Amino acid sequence: MKTFNCPNCQNPIFFENTQCEKCFTHVSYNPMTESFEANEQLQPNDLCKNQSLNICNWSVAGSHQENFCLACSLNREVPNPKDLNGFDKWENLEPAKHRLIYQLLKLKLPIFSKLEKENGIAFDFLSENNKQKAVTGHANGVITILLSEADSVHREVLRKQMNEPYRTLLGHFRHEVGHYYWDLLFDENNIDKCRAIFGDERINYGEALQNHYKNGAPTKWNENYISEYASSHPWEDWAESWAHYLHLMDTLETANAFGVSFKLKKYPLKNLTKAICPNPYETTSFKTIFDSSVALTCMANSLNRAMGLSDIYPFVIPKAVYKKLNFIHNVLSNYSSIS
Structure with a gap:
C-alpha cells in the first residue's frame, strides 16, 4: 500500500488512522483521490456513517449510498453494536475489508453492491451460532466471514488443525473475492x-x-x-x-x-x-x-x-x-x- 500524509502538516499517516499523531487533525480517507482529507474541510454527510462506531475512517466519495463509504456500503449483515463480543470482532474485520477494497480499486475492478445490482457483491459477518449454520465462503456474490475468524487464538487453532502455513483475515477476504471475480471475468x-x-x-x-x-x-x-x-x-x-x-x-x-x-x-x-x-x-x-x-x-x-x-x-x-x-x-x- 502507498504511503499517506496529513493534509494539514504533511506528517506520515497510516491507512487506519483517524487523526494525525502530530497536529491532531481529524482525517478521513478519500478512495477516489487515494489521499486523506481534513474532516473540518468536509461536510458532516461527507463522512461514512460507520465513523460514529469507530470502525471506518473513509469519506463517502465514490459511493452510491449517501450514508456509507464505498467499503461499508457493501455490508449486508453485520453485528449489532449492542452485541459487544460480536461488535469487537467486527472492528477487526473492517480494516482488512477496507484494505481489500483499496486494492480492488487499484486494479480497476468493478465494485458495486449486491443491494443495488443482482451481480454485485455483499459481505455478511456472522456468528457460528446463527440459524443458517454459516461458514466462511462465497456464494452468488455474497462473501460470508465468520466473526470467530477475528479471534487470533481461534484462527491459529484452525490454522494448525488444517495444516495451513498462513491464515489471516486479509487472506480470507482476498481468497473469497477471487471466487466472485471468476464469475465476472470469465x-x-x-x-x-x-x-x-x-x-x-x-x-x-x-x-x-x-x-x-x-x-x-x-x-x-x-x-x-x-x-x-x-x-x-x-x-x-x-x-x-x-x-x-x-x-x-x-x-x-x-x-x-x-x-x-x-x-x-x-x-x-x-x-x-x-x-x-x-x-x-x-x-x-x-x-x-x-x-x-x-x-x-x-x-x-x-x-x-x-x-x-x-x-x-x-x-x-x-x-x-x-x-x-x-x-x-x-x-x-x-x-x-x-x-
Whole structure:
C-alpha cells in the first residue's frame, strides 16, 4: 500500500488512522483521490456513517449510498453494536475489508453492491451460532466471514488443525473475492484459456471437496499448486492463486512506497531485481514484479527470523504456480486497459 500524509502538516499517516499523531487533525480517507482529507474541510454527510462506531475512517466519495463509504456500503449483515463480543470482532474485520477494497480499486475492478445490482457483491459477518449454520465462503456474490475468524487464538487453532502455513483475515477476504471475480471475468468467450491453466471447473465441486477432506492433496501437490487446498478444485486453485497475486502486489507497492532497494553485491538475490522495488501497478512485466517480490519476501522472512518470528511469506512458488499468477496478471492487465 502507498504511503499517506496529513493534509494539514504533511506528517506520515497510516491507512487506519483517524487523526494525525502530530497536529491532531481529524482525517478521513478519500478512495477516489487515494489521499486523506481534513474532516473540518468536509461536510458532516461527507463522512461514512460507520465513523460514529469507530470502525471506518473513509469519506463517502465514490459511493452510491449517501450514508456509507464505498467499503461499508457493501455490508449486508453485520453485528449489532449492542452485541459487544460480536461488535469487537467486527472492528477487526473492517480494516482488512477496507484494505481489500483499496486494492480492488487499484486494479480497476468493478465494485458495486449486491443491494443495488443482482451481480454485485455483499459481505455478511456472522456468528457460528446463527440459524443458517454459516461458514466462511462465497456464494452468488455474497462473501460470508465468520466473526470467530477475528479471534487470533481461534484462527491459529484452525490454522494448525488444517495444516495451513498462513491464515489471516486479509487472506480470507482476498481468497473469497477471487471466487466472485471468476464469475465476472470469465464467460463462454474466454473460459477455455482459464481452464487450460486451472482445469475444468465443471467437475462436481461438492464431491471434489469431499474427496479432498477425505483423502488429502495429491502426491507432489506442491509442484503444481500454491497450497494443498488449491488442489481440491479449479475454483479453489483460482481463488488461492488470486489471493497470492494480491498479496504479492500489495506488499510490493508498500515496499515501493517506502523506497526499499536491494543494493546487493555478492548475495544471489542481486540477480532477481533492480535497485529499487517497482510499483507493481505501473509495471507491465510480471517477471519484473515476481522477481522483485521474491527478493522482498526473502528479505522480510529474514527480518522476521531475526526477531524469532515465523516467515511473513512461508511459500515457494513452483513454475506451474508462476504460470497461474502470470495468467491472472495478464487477465487483470487486459481488463483494466479496456474498462
